[in-house]
C-alpha cells in the first residue's frame with residue numbers, strides 16, 4: 001500500500017530530493033497528499049511542477065485534512081523541530097532533512113517527542129549512501145585497520161558552494177547553527193558511523209576570516225550592488241530560471257533574499273573552523289572546515305590498532321578533473337599497502353539521494369551496514385557542532401551530556 005506523505009518546505013532541497021521524485025519515480029510507493037511552506041508563492045510554484053499537489057496555508061490544517069502516515073521536513077534548519085515534534089505527536093513517522101535540529105534544547109525536545117509517541121524519526125544522511133563512503137564502512141567493519149583510534153578530517157568548501165551559505169539564512173547562527181551544525185553534521189555523522197563511537201567531549205575554534213565585513217567593496221544584495229562588475233562572488237539571481245521563479249518572484253511574500261552580499265555586516269557564522277572531539281571509547285577526531293577554499297573536497301586519515309586508512313575526494317579544482325574513481329588506501333604496520341578504487345557514480349550526491357529514498361519510502365531493502373539513520377545518529381552529529389559553537393563562544397571544553405541536560409541517549 002502507498003504511504004500518504006506530506007512535505008514541509010518548498011525550497012531547493014524539498015523540490016529535487018522529495019517533491020519531484022514523489023510525483024514521478026516514487027509514485028508507486030508514495031501518495032503525495034499535501035505541501036506546506038511559510039512562503040505560499042514558493043509552495044504554489046512547486047505544486048504546479050508536481051501535479052498540483054494540495055498546498056495548505058498552515059501545518060495543522062494540512063495534518064487534519066490530508067491525514068498523512070509520514071511527514072517529511074525540508075524547511076530551514078532551526079524550524080525542523082516544530083514539524084518533527086508535531087508530526088510525531090500526531091502519530092506519524094517523520095523523515096527530516098539534516099541537521100535534525102540546531103541546538104541541545106531542541107534536540108532534547110525531539111528525542112522526548114519520539115519516545116512518548118512511539119513513532120519513528122529518520123534523518124536523511126545521504127552521504128552514508130554514497131558507494132565510496134559505504135565501502136569505507138564495510139572495510140572498517142571487517143577490521144582492516146583494527147580498532148580506529150584517531151580520525152583526521154579536513155573539509156574544503158570552494159568559493160562557489162561555500163559562498164552560497166553566506167548569502168542567505170545559513171549565514172546566521174539562529175537559523176542554521178552555523179556551518180558546524182548545518183554542514184558538519186554530515187561529516188560528524190560519517191565519522192561517528194565509521195568509528196561506531198559516541199562523542200563525549202568537544203573543543204573548538206571558529207573565525208569569520210574571509211566573508212562578512214572583511215571587504216570594503218560590498219553592498220546589501222547582488223541584484224542592486226554597485227560592485228557587481230568587479231566582484232568575483234557576484235551571484236546573478238535573474239539568470240537561472242529556478243532561482244528567478246522560486247526566490248526572486250517570491251520575495252514579496254516573506255522578504256527571503258537569495259542573493260544577499262556575502263560581505264555584509266550581519267553574518268555571524270564562521271568560515272574557518274577547527275574542532276577536537278574525544279569519544280566515549282577514547283578515540284579522537286581532529287576536524288577542520290574552511291568555506292573559501294580554491295577547490296572543493298575532503299581528506300581523511302583514520303588510524304587504527306592494525307594500520308592506517310587514507311580516503312579523499314575532490315569535487316572541484318584541478319585535482320577533480322577526469323576523476324572516474326576514488327581510492328581507499330590502507331597501509332599496514334609492516335609497510336604492506338592495499339588500494340581499492342571505487343567508481344564514481346552519477347546522480348544526486350553520488351547516487352546517495354536515490355538510494356536513500358528507496359530505502360525510506362519503498363521499505364524491505366536490507367540494511368547490513370546500518371545506513372538508515374535515526375534520531376540517535378541525528379543527535380550525536382548535530383550535538384558535536386552545537387557543542388563546538390558553545391566551545392567557541394565560551395572558550396572551554398563542552399560535554400555532549402550537558403547539551404542533553406545530563407541525560408544519556
Ligand SMILES: NC(=O)c1ccc[n+]([C@@H]2O[C@H](COP(=O)([O-])OP(=O)(O)OC[C@H]3O[C@@H](n4cnc5c(N)ncnc54)[C@H](O)[C@@H]3O)[C@@H](O)[C@H]2O)c1
Nearest residue numbers: 009010011012013014037038039074075076077079097098
Ligand atoms: N542532505 C543534503 O545534502 C541537503 C542539501 C541541501 C539542503 N539540505 C537541507 O534541506 C533543508 C532546506 O534547505 P534548502 O537548501 O532547500 O533551503 P531553501 O532556502 O531553498 O528552502 C527552505 C524553505 O523553508 C521555508 N521555510 C522557512 N521557514 C519556514 C517555516 N517556519 N515553516 C515552513 N517553511 C519554512 C522557506 O520559505 C523555504 O522555502 C535544510 O534543512 C537543509 O539543511 C540538505
